[in-house]
Amino acid sequence: ITLSHAMPAALEHEEFYVDYQPIVSLSDGALLGVEALVRWAHPEFGRLGPDRFIGLAEETGLIVPLGLWVLETACRQAMKWHDADRAPFVSVNLAARQVAEPGLVADVSAIIERVGIPPSSLQLELTESAIMGTTGEPLSALRRLVDMGVRIAIDDFGTGYSNLAYLRHLPVHALKVAGSFVAGLRAGAAESVDARIVTALVSLAHTLRLDVIAEGVETGEQAELLTRIGADSAQGWLYAKPGPPEDVEPWLR
Ligand code: G
Ligand code: G
Numbered sequence: 609i610t611l612s613h614a615m616p617a618a619l620e621h622e623e624f625y626v627d628y629q630p631i632v633s634l635s636d637g638a639l640l641g642v643e644a645l646v647r648w649a650h651p652e653f654g655r656l657g658p659d660r661f662i663g664l665a666e667e668t669g670l671i672v673p674l675g676l677w678v679l680e681t682a683c684r685q686a687m688k689w690h691d692a693d694r695a696p697f698v699s700v701n702l703a704a705r706q707v708a709e710p711g712l713v714a715d716v717s718a719i720i721e722r723v724g725i726p727p728s729s730l731q732l733e734l735t736e737s738a739i740m741g742t743t744g745e746p747l748s749a750l751r752r753l754v755d756m757g758v759r760i761a762i763d764d765f766g767t768g769y770s771n772l773a774y775l776r777h778l779p780v781h782a783l784k785v786a787g788s789f790v791a792g793l794r795a796g797a798a799e800s801v802d803a804r805i806v807t808a809l810v811s812l813a814h815t816l817r818l819d820v821i822a823e824g825v826e827t828g829e830q831a832e833l834l835t836r837i838g839a840d841s842a843q844g845w846l847y848a849k850p851g852p853p854e855d856v857e858p859w860l861r
């Protein structure tokens with residue numbers, strides 16, 4: 609039986625689970641939010657990462673119910689972390705197929721109401737290819753979500769095709785700089801091509817009044833350079849690997 613055929617039953621049998629990776633402020637190291645990352649505890653093949661099954665789920669359409677399950681699970685978890693002093697946001701990946709789905713706004717707002725999460729504590733991550741060229745009903749769906757208070761981030765920014773004129777009119781709040789650019793940042797290599805690209809991306813984002821989240825930050829040197837360049841926040845192994853909710857708890861204090 610193929611992975612793709614096994615997915616509907618796996619969703620029903622609760623074989624999927626969500627790991628969380630902290631997103632921290634570069635100015636003071638405080639936890640700002642977490643990214644939710646789905647995994648599959650396959651009874652035969654063990655833990656499978658999203659690279660193994662998200663593409664298949666998009667092809668079969670299972671991404672729609674799976675994506676809503678991830679969204680609701682992540683929002684419920686985020687609410688457990690909310691208290692009087694702190695309300696870390698949760699950032700959930702949205703596949704192109706989900707954005708094209710006519711029920712998106714109704715489904716997302718139903719989850720927000722059911723869970724009771726402030727819409728501003730929810731960020732949706734879309735890749736450039738999912739968001740660029742979005743017009744008509746899907747674009748107005750994104751606008752309605754933004755009007756509700758939900759934040760939108762463009763994932764893996766810089767690796768796809770961004771139409772800058774188009775970006776200007778999109779209801780986007782943040783750009784996530786792809787880890788492939790961050791990987792090339794090293795102290796003493798301030799003139800490296802990657803350093804110049806990241807500098808340009810940060811400048812572009814700030815010109816458009818967007819926040820910058822740098823991904824794949826693995827070393828203190830990278831964090832230092834990113835801070836100097838003016839990136840707002842960061843995510844990566846330097847701070848924490850994606851992990852179960854318990855791993856996030858020390859960050860709440
Ligand atoms: O978990 P990992 O770091 O291996 O993530 C690999 C990719 O899978 C990332 O690009 C991430 O955006 C994507 N991904 C993780 N969880 C989800 C999800 O719930 N929905 C979608 N559409 N993509 C996801
Ligand atoms: O949504 P996106 O594709 O960006 O998902 C992030 C992916 O990058 C996940 O697969 C996650 O496990 C991985 N990741 C997170 N932090 C780091 C890091 O510091 N270095 C590397 N190489 N990968 C990371």
Ligand code: MN
Nearest residue numbers: 643701733763
């Ligand atoms: Mn992501």
Ligand code: NA
Nearest residue numbers: 763764784823
């Ligand atoms: Na990314």
